[in-house]
Amino acid sequence: MAAKLADLAARMDQLNEFDREPVSESRLQGAGKFAGLFAGEHVAATEFVIGAFFVIHGVAAKDLIYGLLLGNLLAVASWTLVCAPIAVRTRLTLYWYLRQIGGPGFMMVYNVANAALYAILAGAMISVSATALADLIGLPATPLGSVLPTSAGWVAIAVALGAAFTLMAVLGFNALSKFAGICSPWMFVVFVAGALATLPKLGVAPDLSNLWEVLSTKVWNGQPTPGQEQYGFWQITFFAWFCNLAMHIGLSDMALFRYAKRPWYGVFTATGVYPGHFLAWLCSGVMVAAVGREMTPGRMAYEALGIAGVFAVVLAGWTTANPTLYRAGLAIQSVTPNWPRWKITLACGAVTTALACLPVFFLRLLDYVALYGLILMPVGAIVFTEHWILPRIGVGKYLGGTPGVILNWRAAAVWIGTLAVAWILPMHLFYRWLPCWFIAVISYASLRRIGR
Amino acid sequence: MKHVLLAAAVFCLFGLLWSSWSFFLGNLPREVFLSQIQWMTLGWFILATRWAYKK
Numbered sequence: 001m002a003a004k005l006a007d008l009a010a011r012m013d014q015l016n017e018f019d020r021e022p023v024s025e026s027r028l029q030g031a032g033k034f035a036g037l038f039a040g041e042h043v044a045a046t047e048f049v050i051g052a053f054f055v056i057h058g059v060a061a062k063d064l065i066y067g068l069l070l071g072n073l074l075a076v077a078s079w080t081l082v083c084a085p086i087a088v089r090t091r092l093t094l095y096w097y098l099r100q101i102g103g104p105g106f107m108m109v110y111n112v113a114n115a116a117l118y119a120i121l122a123g124a125m126i127s128v129s130a131t132a133l134a135d136l137i138g139l140p141a142t143p144l145g146s147v148l149p150t151s152a153g154w155v156a157i158a159v160a161l162g163a164a165f166t167l168m169a170v171l172g173f174n175a176l177s178k179f180a181g182i183c184s185p186w187m188f189v190v191f192v193a194g195a196l197a198t199l200p201k202l203g204v205a206p207d208l209s210n211l212w213e214v215l216s217t218k219v220w221n222g223q224p225t226p227g228q229e230q231y232g233f234w235q236i237t238f239f240a241w242f243c244n245l246a247m248h249i250g251l252s253d254m255a256l257f258r259y260a261k262r263p264w265y266g267v268f269t270a271t272g273v274y275p276g277h278f279l280a281w282l283c284s285g286v287m288v289a290a291v292g293r294e295m296t297p298g299r300m301a302y303e304a305l306g307i308a309g310v311f312a313v314v315l316a317g318w319t320t321a322n323p324t325l326y327r328a329g330l331a332i333q334s335v336t337p338n339w340p341r342w343k344i345t346l347a348c349g350a351v352t353t354a355l356a357c358l359p360v361f362f363l364r365l366l367d368y369v370a371l372y373g374l375i376l377m378p379v380g381a382i383v384f385t386e387h388w389i390l391p392r393i394g395v396g397k398y399l400g401g402t403p404g405v406i407l408n409w410r411a412a413a414v415w416i417g418t419l420a421v422a423w424i425l426p427m428h429l430f431y432r433w434l435p436c437w438f439i440a441v442i443s444y445a446s447l448r449r450i451g452r
Numbered sequence: 453m454k455h456v457l458l459a460a461a462v463f464c465l466f467g468l469l470w471s472s473w474s475f476f477l478g479n480l481p482r483e484v485f486l487s488q489i490q491w492m493t494l495g496w497f498i499l500a501t502r503w504a505y506k507k
Contacts, residue, residue, distance in 0.1 A: 200475075
Protein backbone atom coordinates (compact mmCIF):
# COMPACT_ATOMS: atom_id res chain seq x y z
CA MET A 1 0.00 0.00 0.00
CA ALA A 2 2.75 2.41 1.01
CA ALA A 3 4.69 1.53 -2.14
CA LYS A 4 1.62 2.16 -4.28
CA LEU A 5 1.04 5.53 -2.61
CA ALA A 6 4.68 6.45 -3.11
CA ASP A 7 4.36 5.53 -6.78
CA LEU A 8 1.25 7.68 -7.18
CA ALA A 9 2.97 10.52 -5.37
CA ALA A 10 5.97 10.29 -7.69
CA ARG A 11 3.66 10.51 -10.72
CA MET A 12 1.86 13.48 -9.24
CA ASP A 13 5.18 15.23 -8.61
CA GLN A 14 6.22 14.59 -12.19
CA LEU A 15 3.10 16.37 -13.45
CA ASN A 16 3.91 19.44 -11.42
CA GLU A 17 7.64 19.19 -11.96
CA PHE A 18 7.95 22.48 -13.83
CA ASP A 19 6.56 24.32 -10.80
CA ARG A 20 8.78 22.64 -8.23
CA GLU A 21 11.35 25.44 -7.91
CA PRO A 22 10.47 28.80 -6.37
CA VAL A 23 9.92 31.50 -9.01
CA SER A 24 13.21 33.24 -9.79
CA GLU A 25 13.74 36.99 -9.42
CA SER A 26 13.89 37.51 -13.19
CA ARG A 27 10.39 36.09 -13.74
CA LEU A 28 8.61 38.35 -11.25
CA GLN A 29 5.84 40.54 -12.66
CA GLY A 30 5.04 44.18 -11.98
CA ALA A 31 1.90 45.85 -10.69
CA GLY A 32 0.48 46.64 -14.15
CA LYS A 33 0.57 43.01 -15.18
CA PHE A 34 -1.42 42.00 -12.09
CA ALA A 35 -4.01 44.73 -12.56
CA GLY A 36 -4.60 43.43 -16.10
CA LEU A 37 -4.56 39.79 -15.05
CA PHE A 38 -7.45 40.12 -12.64
CA ALA A 39 -9.58 42.51 -14.72
CA GLY A 40 -12.45 40.53 -16.17
CA GLU A 41 -11.43 37.46 -14.16
CA HIS A 42 -14.78 37.20 -12.36
CA VAL A 43 -17.32 37.61 -15.15
CA ALA A 44 -18.73 34.15 -15.80
CA ALA A 45 -21.94 32.19 -16.22
CA THR A 46 -22.36 32.00 -12.46
CA GLU A 47 -22.92 35.76 -12.40
CA PHE A 48 -26.18 35.33 -14.33
CA VAL A 49 -27.44 33.03 -11.59
CA ILE A 50 -25.98 34.56 -8.41
CA GLY A 51 -27.23 38.11 -9.02
CA ALA A 52 -30.65 36.75 -9.90
CA PHE A 53 -30.77 34.64 -6.73
CA PHE A 54 -30.26 37.71 -4.58
CA VAL A 55 -33.51 39.09 -6.01
CA ILE A 56 -35.30 35.77 -5.48
CA HIS A 57 -34.05 35.70 -1.88
CA GLY A 58 -35.63 39.08 -1.24
CA VAL A 59 -32.58 41.19 -0.45
CA ALA A 60 -33.29 44.88 0.09
CA ALA A 61 -31.45 47.26 -2.26
CA LYS A 62 -29.39 48.97 0.45
CA ASP A 63 -28.42 45.67 2.08
CA LEU A 64 -27.28 44.37 -1.28
CA ILE A 65 -25.16 47.35 -2.22
CA TYR A 66 -23.51 47.82 1.18
CA GLY A 67 -23.16 44.06 1.64
CA LEU A 68 -21.43 43.61 -1.71
CA LEU A 69 -19.15 46.59 -1.15
CA LEU A 70 -18.04 45.27 2.23
CA GLY A 71 -17.90 41.59 1.26
CA ASN A 72 -15.77 42.27 -1.80
CA LEU A 73 -13.50 44.50 0.28
CA LEU A 74 -13.00 41.64 2.75
CA ALA A 75 -12.26 39.29 -0.15
CA VAL A 76 -9.64 41.68 -1.55
CA ALA A 77 -8.18 42.02 1.96
CA SER A 78 -8.00 38.22 2.25
CA TRP A 79 -6.04 38.00 -0.99
CA THR A 80 -3.77 40.86 0.08
CA LEU A 81 -3.16 39.90 3.69
CA VAL A 82 -3.41 36.11 3.68
CA CYS A 83 -2.74 34.63 0.24
CA ALA A 84 -0.28 37.02 -1.43
CA PRO A 85 2.19 37.35 1.52
CA ILE A 86 2.62 33.55 1.79
CA ALA A 87 3.00 33.25 -1.99
CA VAL A 88 5.56 36.06 -2.16
CA ARG A 89 7.62 34.67 0.73
CA THR A 90 7.67 31.09 -0.57
CA ARG A 91 7.41 31.71 -4.34
CA LEU A 92 5.75 28.29 -4.56
CA THR A 93 2.38 26.97 -5.75
CA LEU A 94 0.01 25.66 -3.12
CA TYR A 95 0.72 22.20 -4.53
CA TRP A 96 4.38 22.18 -3.55
CA TYR A 97 3.98 24.03 -0.31
CA LEU A 98 1.16 21.74 0.80
CA ARG A 99 3.15 18.71 -0.27
CA GLN A 100 5.92 19.77 2.07
CA ILE A 101 3.44 20.27 4.89
CA GLY A 102 0.93 17.47 4.46
CA GLY A 103 2.94 14.89 2.56
CA PRO A 104 2.12 13.34 -0.82
CA GLY A 105 -0.83 11.31 0.54
CA PHE A 106 -2.52 14.44 1.84
CA MET A 107 -1.85 16.15 -1.46
CA MET A 108 -3.52 13.33 -3.34
CA VAL A 109 -6.70 13.49 -1.27
CA TYR A 110 -6.75 17.26 -1.76
CA ASN A 111 -6.43 16.81 -5.53
CA VAL A 112 -9.28 14.31 -5.76
CA ALA A 113 -11.54 16.50 -3.60
CA ASN A 114 -10.66 19.46 -5.81
CA ALA A 115 -11.45 17.49 -8.98
CA ALA A 116 -14.86 16.42 -7.65
CA LEU A 117 -15.74 19.99 -6.68
CA TYR A 118 -14.55 21.32 -10.04
CA ALA A 119 -16.66 18.73 -11.87
CA ILE A 120 -19.80 19.81 -10.01
CA LEU A 121 -19.05 23.46 -10.73
CA ALA A 122 -18.53 22.76 -14.44
CA GLY A 123 -21.78 20.75 -14.44
CA ALA A 124 -23.63 23.73 -12.98
CA MET A 125 -22.19 25.94 -15.72
CA ILE A 126 -23.39 23.58 -18.43
CA SER A 127 -26.84 23.61 -16.78
CA VAL A 128 -26.88 27.42 -16.95
CA SER A 129 -26.11 27.27 -20.68
CA ALA A 130 -28.79 24.60 -21.10
CA THR A 131 -31.43 26.95 -19.66
CA ALA A 132 -30.75 29.35 -22.51
CA LEU A 133 -31.36 26.76 -25.22
CA ALA A 134 -34.26 25.15 -23.33
CA ASP A 135 -36.03 28.48 -23.23
CA LEU A 136 -35.35 29.10 -26.90
CA ILE A 137 -37.13 25.89 -27.92
CA GLY A 138 -40.01 26.58 -25.55
CA LEU A 139 -39.34 24.19 -22.67
CA PRO A 140 -40.89 25.34 -19.38
CA ALA A 141 -38.58 26.86 -16.76
CA THR A 142 -37.21 24.42 -14.20
CA PRO A 143 -38.96 25.01 -10.84
CA LEU A 144 -36.70 26.40 -8.11
CA GLY A 145 -36.86 23.36 -5.82
CA SER A 146 -36.06 20.81 -8.53
CA VAL A 147 -33.40 18.20 -7.92
CA LEU A 148 -33.97 15.93 -10.90
CA PRO A 149 -34.54 17.04 -14.50
CA THR A 150 -38.14 17.93 -15.26
CA SER A 151 -38.19 16.87 -18.91
CA ALA A 152 -36.40 14.63 -21.40
CA GLY A 153 -35.79 17.72 -23.53
CA TRP A 154 -33.76 19.32 -20.72
CA VAL A 155 -31.61 16.18 -20.40
CA ALA A 156 -31.07 16.08 -24.17
CA ILE A 157 -29.91 19.71 -24.22
CA ALA A 158 -27.63 19.27 -21.20
CA VAL A 159 -26.07 16.14 -22.72
CA ALA A 160 -25.61 17.81 -26.12
CA LEU A 161 -23.96 20.87 -24.56
CA GLY A 162 -21.85 18.77 -22.19
CA ALA A 163 -20.66 16.65 -25.11
CA ALA A 164 -19.85 19.73 -27.20
CA PHE A 165 -17.96 21.45 -24.35
CA THR A 166 -16.05 18.25 -23.58
CA LEU A 167 -15.16 17.73 -27.22
CA MET A 168 -13.80 21.26 -27.45
CA ALA A 169 -11.78 20.74 -24.26
CA VAL A 170 -10.38 17.49 -25.67
CA LEU A 171 -9.49 19.05 -29.00
CA GLY A 172 -7.33 21.75 -27.60
CA PHE A 173 -7.34 23.60 -24.35
CA ASN A 174 -4.64 26.10 -25.20
CA ALA A 175 -6.18 27.44 -28.41
CA LEU A 176 -9.62 27.61 -26.87
CA SER A 177 -8.51 29.19 -23.62
CA LYS A 178 -7.16 32.09 -25.68
CA PHE A 179 -10.58 32.46 -27.27
CA ALA A 180 -12.23 32.29 -23.84
CA GLY A 181 -10.13 35.29 -22.85
CA ILE A 182 -11.59 37.22 -25.79
CA CYS A 183 -15.12 36.59 -24.53
CA SER A 184 -14.57 38.12 -21.12
CA PRO A 185 -14.70 41.90 -21.91
CA TRP A 186 -17.68 41.35 -24.22
CA MET A 187 -19.56 39.43 -21.52
CA PHE A 188 -19.03 42.20 -19.02
CA VAL A 189 -20.45 44.70 -21.51
CA VAL A 190 -23.39 42.34 -22.14
CA PHE A 191 -24.29 42.44 -18.43
CA VAL A 192 -24.27 46.24 -18.37
CA ALA A 193 -26.05 46.58 -21.73
CA GLY A 194 -28.65 43.98 -20.72
CA ALA A 195 -29.47 45.80 -17.49
CA LEU A 196 -29.65 49.17 -19.28
CA ALA A 197 -31.99 47.75 -21.92
CA THR A 198 -34.20 46.24 -19.21
CA LEU A 199 -34.65 49.42 -17.17
CA PRO A 200 -37.44 50.94 -19.37
CA LYS A 201 -39.47 47.73 -18.97
CA LEU A 202 -39.29 48.17 -15.20
CA GLY A 203 -40.51 51.75 -15.54
CA VAL A 204 -37.29 53.73 -15.05
CA ALA A 205 -37.63 57.20 -16.57
CA PRO A 206 -35.05 58.31 -19.19
CA ASP A 207 -33.83 61.04 -16.81
CA LEU A 208 -33.21 58.36 -14.12
CA SER A 209 -35.25 60.40 -11.64
CA ASN A 210 -37.08 57.33 -10.30
CA LEU A 211 -34.17 54.88 -10.61
CA TRP A 212 -33.72 54.26 -6.88
CA GLU A 213 -37.45 53.98 -6.30
CA VAL A 214 -37.80 51.35 -9.05
CA LEU A 215 -34.75 49.41 -7.90
CA SER A 216 -35.89 49.32 -4.29
CA THR A 217 -39.51 48.45 -5.04
CA LYS A 218 -39.42 46.30 -8.17
CA VAL A 219 -36.00 44.67 -8.07
CA TRP A 220 -34.52 44.37 -4.57
CA ASN A 221 -37.71 44.98 -2.66
CA GLY A 222 -37.02 42.84 0.41
CA GLN A 223 -39.69 40.30 -0.56
CA PRO A 224 -38.41 36.76 -1.16
CA THR A 225 -40.07 34.48 -3.69
CA PRO A 226 -42.42 32.11 -1.78
CA GLY A 227 -40.47 29.17 -0.34
CA GLN A 228 -37.11 30.99 -0.42
CA GLU A 229 -35.15 32.12 2.62
CA GLN A 230 -34.76 35.87 2.99
CA TYR A 231 -31.21 37.19 2.83
CA GLY A 232 -30.02 40.36 4.52
CA PHE A 233 -26.88 42.46 4.76
CA TRP A 234 -24.74 39.84 6.53
CA GLN A 235 -25.62 36.97 4.20
CA ILE A 236 -24.67 39.14 1.23
CA THR A 237 -21.46 40.33 2.89
CA PHE A 238 -20.38 36.80 3.72
CA PHE A 239 -21.36 35.47 0.31
CA ALA A 240 -19.27 38.09 -1.51
CA TRP A 241 -16.41 37.32 0.88
CA PHE A 242 -16.44 33.54 0.63
CA CYS A 243 -17.46 32.98 -2.99
CA ASN A 244 -13.73 32.77 -3.83
CA LEU A 245 -12.74 31.30 -0.48
CA ALA A 246 -10.77 28.45 -2.05
CA MET A 247 -8.71 31.03 -3.93
CA HIS A 248 -7.82 33.47 -1.13
CA ILE A 249 -8.18 31.85 2.32
CA GLY A 250 -7.82 28.42 0.67
CA LEU A 251 -4.62 29.77 -0.97
CA SER A 252 -5.15 28.35 -4.49
CA ASP A 253 -4.13 31.72 -5.91
CA MET A 254 -0.60 31.25 -4.57
CA ALA A 255 -0.03 29.94 -8.11
CA LEU A 256 -0.55 33.49 -9.40
CA PHE A 257 0.86 35.56 -6.55
CA ARG A 258 4.17 33.71 -6.45
CA TYR A 259 5.06 35.90 -9.45
CA ALA A 260 4.20 39.15 -7.62
CA LYS A 261 7.03 41.51 -6.71
CA ARG A 262 5.18 42.73 -3.62
CA PRO A 263 2.52 41.14 -1.37
CA TRP A 264 0.28 44.21 -1.68
CA TYR A 265 -0.41 43.27 -5.32
CA GLY A 266 -3.34 41.38 -3.82
CA VAL A 267 -5.25 44.68 -3.98
CA PHE A 268 -5.41 44.25 -7.76
CA THR A 269 -7.98 41.50 -7.33
CA ALA A 270 -10.35 44.46 -6.85
CA THR A 271 -10.15 45.06 -10.62
CA GLY A 272 -11.85 41.68 -11.06
CA VAL A 273 -14.22 41.33 -8.12
CA TYR A 274 -15.88 44.74 -8.28
CA PRO A 275 -16.92 44.50 -11.96
CA GLY A 276 -17.81 40.80 -11.63
CA HIS A 277 -19.11 40.36 -8.11
CA PHE A 278 -20.69 43.76 -7.79
CA LEU A 279 -21.70 45.29 -11.10
CA ALA A 280 -22.50 42.03 -12.95
CA TRP A 281 -24.57 40.75 -9.99
CA LEU A 282 -26.52 44.00 -9.86
CA CYS A 283 -27.12 43.79 -13.62
CA SER A 284 -28.37 40.21 -13.54
CA GLY A 285 -30.67 41.18 -10.65
CA VAL A 286 -32.22 43.90 -12.81
CA MET A 287 -32.68 41.43 -15.68
CA VAL A 288 -34.36 38.73 -13.55
CA ALA A 289 -36.80 41.26 -12.10
CA ALA A 290 -38.04 41.92 -15.62
CA VAL A 291 -38.91 38.26 -16.26
CA GLY A 292 -41.13 37.79 -13.21
CA ARG A 293 -38.29 36.61 -10.92
CA GLU A 294 -38.04 33.23 -12.61
CA MET A 295 -34.63 31.56 -12.51
CA THR A 296 -34.18 31.32 -16.27
CA PRO A 297 -30.86 32.94 -17.23
CA GLY A 298 -31.61 32.29 -20.90
CA ARG A 299 -34.92 34.14 -20.87
CA MET A 300 -33.44 36.98 -18.81
CA ALA A 301 -30.74 37.54 -21.40
CA TYR A 302 -33.08 37.00 -24.36
CA GLU A 303 -35.61 39.53 -23.10
CA ALA A 304 -32.81 42.05 -22.63
CA LEU A 305 -30.63 41.55 -25.70
CA GLY A 306 -32.32 39.03 -27.99
CA ILE A 307 -30.25 36.29 -29.63
CA ALA A 308 -27.01 37.98 -28.56
CA GLY A 309 -28.16 37.52 -24.94
CA VAL A 310 -28.78 33.79 -25.43
CA PHE A 311 -25.40 33.53 -27.11
CA ALA A 312 -23.85 35.25 -24.07
CA VAL A 313 -25.35 32.73 -21.62
CA VAL A 314 -24.22 29.72 -23.68
CA LEU A 315 -20.78 31.23 -24.17
CA ALA A 316 -20.48 32.18 -20.51
CA GLY A 317 -21.25 28.57 -19.55
CA TRP A 318 -18.69 27.27 -21.97
CA THR A 319 -15.90 29.70 -21.04
CA THR A 320 -16.33 28.74 -17.39
CA ALA A 321 -16.79 25.01 -17.95
CA ASN A 322 -13.80 24.71 -20.28
CA PRO A 323 -11.00 25.69 -17.86
CA THR A 324 -12.85 24.00 -15.01
CA LEU A 325 -12.87 20.72 -16.96
CA TYR A 326 -9.17 21.20 -17.62
CA ARG A 327 -8.41 21.79 -13.94
CA ALA A 328 -10.48 18.78 -12.90
CA GLY A 329 -8.55 16.66 -15.40
CA LEU A 330 -5.24 17.98 -14.13
CA ALA A 331 -6.22 17.28 -10.53
CA ILE A 332 -7.02 13.62 -11.12
CA GLN A 333 -4.22 12.98 -13.59
CA SER A 334 -2.14 11.69 -10.71
CA VAL A 335 -4.52 8.86 -9.87
CA THR A 336 -5.18 7.69 -13.42
CA PRO A 337 -2.04 5.72 -14.29
CA ASN A 338 -0.70 6.23 -17.80
CA TRP A 339 -3.94 7.73 -19.14
CA PRO A 340 -3.38 10.20 -21.96
CA ARG A 341 -4.57 13.74 -21.44
CA TRP A 342 -7.53 13.39 -23.85
CA LYS A 343 -8.87 10.33 -22.07
CA ILE A 344 -8.83 12.04 -18.68
CA THR A 345 -10.59 15.12 -20.09
CA LEU A 346 -13.14 12.85 -21.74
CA ALA A 347 -13.81 11.01 -18.47
CA CYS A 348 -14.14 14.29 -16.56
CA GLY A 349 -16.45 15.59 -19.28
CA ALA A 350 -18.67 12.52 -19.03
CA VAL A 351 -19.02 12.90 -15.26
CA THR A 352 -19.60 16.64 -15.59
CA THR A 353 -22.25 16.13 -18.27
CA ALA A 354 -24.08 13.62 -16.07
CA LEU A 355 -24.03 16.17 -13.23
CA ALA A 356 -25.26 18.90 -15.60
CA CYS A 357 -28.46 16.91 -16.14
CA LEU A 358 -29.34 17.52 -12.49
CA PRO A 359 -30.65 21.08 -12.19
CA VAL A 360 -30.15 21.02 -8.42
CA PHE A 361 -26.53 22.15 -8.76
CA PHE A 362 -27.34 25.43 -10.46
CA LEU A 363 -30.60 25.93 -8.58
CA ARG A 364 -28.71 25.59 -5.27
CA LEU A 365 -25.62 27.35 -6.56
CA LEU A 366 -25.30 29.72 -3.59
CA ASP A 367 -25.23 26.82 -1.12
CA TYR A 368 -22.88 24.88 -3.35
CA VAL A 369 -20.44 27.81 -3.56
CA ALA A 370 -20.53 28.00 0.25
CA LEU A 371 -19.80 24.27 0.58
CA TYR A 372 -17.06 24.39 -2.03
CA GLY A 373 -15.16 27.04 -0.08
CA LEU A 374 -15.89 25.41 3.26
CA ILE A 375 -14.51 22.02 2.19
CA LEU A 376 -11.18 23.45 0.97
CA MET A 377 -10.81 26.18 3.61
CA PRO A 378 -9.19 24.00 6.36
CA VAL A 379 -6.31 23.25 3.99
CA GLY A 380 -5.60 26.97 3.73
CA ALA A 381 -5.83 27.26 7.51
CA ILE A 382 -3.28 24.45 7.95
CA VAL A 383 -0.82 26.12 5.55
CA PHE A 384 -1.37 29.48 7.28
CA THR A 385 -0.57 27.90 10.65
CA GLU A 386 2.56 26.20 9.34
CA HIS A 387 3.76 29.40 7.73
CA TRP A 388 3.04 32.05 10.37
CA ILE A 389 2.21 30.43 13.71
CA LEU A 390 4.40 27.35 14.16
CA PRO A 391 7.72 29.23 13.83
CA ARG A 392 6.50 31.61 16.56
CA ILE A 393 5.66 28.81 19.02
CA GLY A 394 8.88 26.98 18.44
CA VAL A 395 7.60 24.11 16.32
CA GLY A 396 9.56 22.98 13.27
CA LYS A 397 7.91 23.33 9.84
CA TYR A 398 7.32 20.92 6.99
CA LEU A 399 6.36 17.67 8.67
CA GLY A 400 5.24 16.11 5.40
CA GLY A 401 8.57 16.87 3.79
CA THR A 402 10.30 14.34 6.04
CA PRO A 403 11.49 11.38 3.96
CA GLY A 404 9.18 8.39 4.34
CA VAL A 405 6.24 10.45 5.58
CA ILE A 406 3.33 9.85 3.19
CA LEU A 407 0.63 11.59 5.18
CA ASN A 408 0.72 14.21 7.89
CA TRP A 409 -2.03 12.63 9.99
CA ARG A 410 -2.42 15.76 12.12
CA ALA A 411 -3.26 17.79 9.03
CA ALA A 412 -5.69 15.10 7.87
CA ALA A 413 -7.33 14.95 11.32
CA VAL A 414 -7.72 18.74 11.41
CA TRP A 415 -9.25 18.78 7.92
CA ILE A 416 -11.79 16.05 8.74
CA GLY A 417 -12.43 17.37 12.25
CA THR A 418 -13.03 20.93 11.03
CA LEU A 419 -15.54 19.71 8.46
CA ALA A 420 -17.30 17.64 11.13
CA VAL A 421 -17.60 20.72 13.35
CA ALA A 422 -18.83 22.77 10.38
CA TRP A 423 -21.49 20.13 9.76
CA ILE A 424 -23.00 20.47 13.24
CA LEU A 425 -22.36 24.15 13.91
CA PRO A 426 -25.74 25.76 14.66
CA MET A 427 -25.47 28.78 12.39
CA HIS A 428 -26.24 29.80 8.81
CA LEU A 429 -24.19 27.88 6.21
CA PHE A 430 -22.70 31.15 4.91
CA TYR A 431 -21.12 32.03 8.28
CA ARG A 432 -19.71 28.66 9.27
CA TRP A 433 -16.36 28.93 7.53
CA LEU A 434 -15.15 31.82 9.71
CA PRO A 435 -15.28 30.15 13.17
CA CYS A 436 -14.15 26.92 11.50
CA TRP A 437 -11.05 28.65 10.15
CA PHE A 438 -10.05 29.62 13.70
CA ILE A 439 -10.89 26.11 14.92
CA ALA A 440 -8.65 24.64 12.23
CA VAL A 441 -5.77 27.02 13.03
CA ILE A 442 -5.96 26.47 16.80
CA SER A 443 -6.40 22.70 16.62
CA TYR A 444 -3.59 22.23 14.11
CA ALA A 445 -1.21 24.43 16.09
CA SER A 446 -2.12 22.51 19.26
CA LEU A 447 -1.66 19.09 17.66
CA ARG A 448 1.69 20.09 16.20
CA ARG A 449 2.89 21.53 19.50
CA ILE A 450 1.81 18.43 21.45
CA GLY A 451 3.57 16.17 18.95
CA ARG A 452 6.73 18.26 18.91
CA MET B 453 -1.99 46.65 -37.53
CA LYS B 454 -2.60 44.94 -34.20
CA HIS B 455 -3.36 48.27 -32.56
CA VAL B 456 -5.90 49.13 -35.24
CA LEU B 457 -7.64 45.78 -34.77
CA LEU B 458 -7.77 46.26 -31.01
CA ALA B 459 -9.03 49.83 -31.30
CA ALA B 460 -11.78 48.74 -33.70
CA ALA B 461 -12.77 45.86 -31.41
CA VAL B 462 -13.00 48.15 -28.40
CA PHE B 463 -15.01 50.58 -30.52
CA CYS B 464 -17.56 47.77 -31.06
CA LEU B 465 -17.92 47.33 -27.29
CA PHE B 466 -18.50 51.05 -26.84
CA GLY B 467 -20.99 50.87 -29.69
CA LEU B 468 -22.82 48.12 -27.88
CA LEU B 469 -23.08 50.23 -24.75
CA TRP B 470 -24.08 53.29 -26.74
CA SER B 471 -26.92 51.36 -28.43
CA SER B 472 -28.20 50.19 -25.05
CA TRP B 473 -28.09 53.73 -23.69
CA SER B 474 -29.97 55.03 -26.75
CA PHE B 475 -32.56 52.29 -26.33
CA PHE B 476 -32.92 53.18 -22.67
CA LEU B 477 -33.51 56.83 -23.61
CA GLY B 478 -36.18 55.70 -26.06
CA ASN B 479 -34.28 56.85 -29.12
CA LEU B 480 -34.12 53.41 -30.77
CA PRO B 481 -36.90 50.97 -31.66
CA ARG B 482 -36.30 47.49 -30.19
CA GLU B 483 -35.71 45.84 -33.59
CA VAL B 484 -33.04 48.37 -34.52
CA PHE B 485 -31.46 48.05 -31.08
CA LEU B 486 -31.30 44.24 -31.28
CA SER B 487 -29.88 44.38 -34.78
CA GLN B 488 -27.16 46.82 -33.67
CA ILE B 489 -26.30 44.59 -30.71
CA GLN B 490 -25.87 41.62 -33.03
CA TRP B 491 -23.65 43.52 -35.48
CA MET B 492 -21.50 44.95 -32.70
CA THR B 493 -21.14 41.49 -31.20
CA LEU B 494 -20.14 40.02 -34.53
CA GLY B 495 -17.69 42.88 -35.05
CA TRP B 496 -16.13 42.37 -31.61
CA PHE B 497 -15.57 38.66 -32.08
CA ILE B 498 -14.09 38.96 -35.58
CA LEU B 499 -11.76 41.82 -34.68
CA ALA B 500 -10.76 40.62 -31.22
CA THR B 501 -10.10 37.10 -32.51
CA ARG B 502 -7.96 38.44 -35.35
CA TRP B 503 -6.12 40.61 -32.82
CA ALA B 504 -5.52 37.77 -30.37
CA TYR B 505 -4.31 35.23 -32.92
CA LYS B 506 -2.29 37.63 -35.07
CA LYS B 507 1.46 37.16 -34.59
